[in-house]
Each structure stands twice: as structure tokens, then as C-alpha cells.
Amino acid sequence: MERPRREEPATARPGVSYVMPVLNDVTHVGAAVQSLLDQDYDGEFDVVVAVGPSIDGTNELVEEMGRADGRITVVDNPAGSTPSGLNIAIRASRHPIVIRVDAHSVLPTDYARIAVETIERTGADNVGGIMDAHGTTAFEKAVARAYGSRIGLGGTPHHVGGAEGPADTVYLGVFRRSALERVGLFDERIKRGQDWELNERIRSTGGTVWFTPDLRVTYRPRSSLSRLGRQFFSTGLWRGELTRLIPSSRSLRYFAPPVLVVGVSLGVILGAIGLALGVAGHSVPVLLLGWAAPLAYAVIVLLAAVLVARRDGAATFAWFLVVLPCIHFCWGIGFVLGYLSLASNIAAQAYKKGASDTRIG
Structure with missing residues (x-):
């Protein structure tokens, strides 16, 4: 009332x-x-x-x-x-x-x-x-x-x-x-x-x-890590939806985490394939270059921890090495799913249906 x-x-x-x-x-x-x-x-x-x-x-x-x-x-x-x-x-x-x-x-x-x-x-x-x-x-x-x-x-x-x-x-x-x-x-x-x-x-x-x-x-x-992961997956999901539905929201910085997720994931897949082929006697050195992406990201996370978290003690430093990838990957995966409308299509359709009405709720 x-x-x-x-x-x-x-x-x-x-x-x-x-x-x-x-x-x-x-x-x-x-x-x-x-x-x-x-x-x-x-x-x-x-x-x-x-x-x-x-x-x-x-x-x-x-x-x-x-x-x-x-x-x-x-x-x-x-x-x-x-x-x-x-x-x-x-x-x-x-x-x-x-x-x-x-x-x-x-x-x-x-x-x-x-x-x-x-x-x-x-x-x-x-x-x-x-x-x-x-x-x-x-x-x-x-x-x-x-x-x-x-x-x-x-x-x-x-x-x-x-x-x-x-x-x-x-x-x-x-x-x-x-x-x-x-x-x-x-x-x-x-x-x-x-x-x-x-x-x-x-x-x-x-x-x-x-x-x-x-x-x-x-x-x-x-x-906790599980609550943090859920928070950022949900945030990324809805940011992906909004980025797809509202052109003015398409800032390049929103695409950094999903590009990171795709790049690191592809690097791991290609590197794993190259390693498996090498073990089987079929050398494909170019595929092993895929490991460069996840290794580069790991170095960036480590450097960030040294610059940002080292003053807070060893435990905080160690958690930072886990927290930062959790934020990036949960947000990035959520963004990809939301942008491609693979996880919340119902919400997207609802937004489109009411987009012409500024008085919402």
C-alpha cells in the first residue's frame, strides 16, 4: 500500500x-x-x-x-x-x-x-x-x-x-x-x-x-567461493542479455571476460589435443602453442596477486589466485550464455515485448 x-x-x-x-x-x-x-x-x-x-x-x-x-x-x-x-x-x-x-x-x-x-x-x-x-x-x-x-x-x-x-x-x-x-x-x-x-x-x-x-x-x-561464483554468473548472464538487447550498453570492457574465457578455453583444448597427438607419436607442434593462452593468463593472475594482495598476508594472497579467475570465468561464461540467449530467452522475449513501454512494473 x-x-x-x-x-x-x-x-x-x-x-x-x-x-x-x-x-x-x-x-x-x-x-x-x-x-x-x-x-x-x-x-x-x-x-x-x-x-x-x-x-x-x-x-x-x-x-x-x-x-x-x-x-x-x-x-x-x-x-x-x-x-x-x-x-x-x-x-x-x-x-x-x-x-x-x-x-x-x-x-x-x-x-x-x-x-x-x-x-x-x-x-x-x-x-x-x-x-x-x-x-x-x-x-x-x-x-x-x-x-x-x-x-x-x-x-x-x-x-x-x-x-x-x-x-x-x-x-x-x-x-x-x-x-x-x-x-x-x-x-x-x-x-x-x-x-x-x-x-x-x-x-x-x-x-x-x-x-x-x-x-x-x-x-x-x-x-564463500560458491556464493561468489553464483553472484558473478548471474551478473554476467544478465549483462549479456542487456548488451544484446540495448545497443547503448555495448561497452568494449564488457566483452573482455568472455573473450578471455573463449581464448583460454580454446588454448587448453588445442594444447590438450597437441599433447595427446604427441604422446601417440603424431607430432603437431603448432597445437602445443595453445598452452600459451592459459599460461599467459596464469602469469597475469600471479602478477595481479603480487601487486594487489600481497600486503594482506599469505592466506589472502592465495585466495586471490582463486578469486580472480572465479570472477572472470563465472562472469564471462554467464555473459556468453546471456548474449547468445542460451540461458534466459524467456526474459529476453519479455523485455522485447515491453520495450516500447517506459512505465514498467
Whole structure:
């Protein structure tokens, strides 16, 4: 149910609504919500948490927080997906500024204040900053190092920083509600990459998306290799779909991981064939050159670990050697499947069917 919008006095800071989708994240959601309550912003605010059908105690924890603090509203997200949760939370909130929050994120106390000041100064429809990944275990530290390096996630400003100014997309996002309503909120058919697609619609309707390095959000990485692999396979899958469906999204950097996957895989196959033929007495030296691709990649990963992860100890260094290929290959394989429409054709058809309608959801 949508709440009535409250008109803000002309001299007051605009009220802000924090919206957070959460599913199976009992470990991090408490700290994420507390970081919202600790903001130094002096305007009115509300917190709306959209909870999916979790099985790890997340629902119970969030409901307890809602009972303990009247500023927190808990709403159900039956679908459990990120875009549906965001839309449900946005509709249940009431203030003119909407701040997207991730259950893995911890906002610094000045986040809302700086974001609103930036919106008012620039006239942007959406502002955001840097996803500043930090881990606690050796594995999480290795993931954080990969996130913050150019070789890990491509070196975009919202991962490694950069100059303030207009951007294609930003991490999370602090939106004018009017802009969200203008473009129809998040596309619930896009399970990953929905932030980029929403920002594309904002920009296509004359709005500005603004990056500022003054906003840094602490992000808690996935805690295991299997979770990391699933995350990046899904992200790559949907990025492949979006790249195929939306011409403006075809940045060359998105093709680097799939080219890497194809090149290394072909090199291993050709090298293995050459080795097998050699053992059988049929020497084909040219095929053995296929091993150059995987060996070169292994050297690059090792050098990256030396440059990026060696200061965090031997365990983090060792995990980095595993984490970086996991990110590259899971994302790259997912991208290939999504781009070729081999894994999510239904979603692609749904997008094509509704592409002419800007009011989605």
C-alpha cells in the first residue's frame, strides 16, 4: 500500500526514504539498517525494508527491528527478487528523495547529507559514489581486493574512484522520487543489472546521473567461493542479455571476460589435443602453442596477486589466485550464455515485448 506523500516546508531539508530489499542475509542486514538510523542528516526520514521469503532467520530479525523502532517499516516481497523488492519498498515509502540501500552495505554517517547536497547542487536525478569493499576473513579480503582493482571488475569509477561528473551508472543511487515515477521504477524482469537499465531510462528522458567520489559505501563481499561464483554468473548472464538487447550498453570492457574465457578455453583444448597427438607419436607442434593462452593468463593472475594482495598476508594472497579467475570465468561464461540467449530467452522475449513501454512494473 502506498503511503501519502508529505509536502516538505520550503526551508526544510527534503525528507529521505531508505529502501532496502533483503533475502537470506541475516549476517549483514542488522548493520546495514543501523547505519541508516545513525545518519547525521537533519531532515525527516523513513526506512522501508522489503523482505523476501528467507530461510536463514532474516525475516524474523527484520521484523524484530521494525517492532523496536517505529521508523522502520517491513513489507513483504513475495517474488524475492531485487527489483521487485525495490519497487515494493519505494511504493511503501513517502519522501521526495529515495536512497537505495543494499543489505551488504554500510553507509557512512554523512552519506544522506552529502547525497542530498549533491542533488541540490547539480540538479541530478540520481547521484552515487564508490562501492568500497571490505572483508573480514582472508577470502573476503581477497574478494574486496579484486573488486577494487582494475583487473578485477574493469576499473569503473564506482569501483576504483574518479572525478566527479555525469556517469552512465553509479553504485546504489540516491534518486529524486519524481525521476523514478517519470520512468516507471525498476524493471522487474531484469534480475541483475537493473540499476544500469534504470539509469539508462533516466538519461534517455533528459535526466542526469551523477558520480561523486565523496560518497563511499562500505560493502561486505560474499563469504564463500560458491556464493561468489553464483553472484558473478548471474551478473554476467544478465549483462549479456542487456548488451544484446540495448545497443547503448555495448561497452568494449564488457566483452573482455568472455573473450578471455573463449581464448583460454580454446588454448587448453588445442594444447590438450597437441599433447595427446604427441604422446601417440603424431607430432603437431603448432597445437602445443595453445598452452600459451592459459599460461599467459596464469602469469597475469600471479602478477595481479603480487601487486594487489600481497600486503594482506599469505592466506589472502592465495585466495586471490582463486578469486580472480572465479570472477572472470563465472562472469564471462554467464555473459556468453546471456548474449547468445542460451540461458534466459524467456526474459529476453519479455523485455522485447515491453520495450516500447517506459512505465514498467
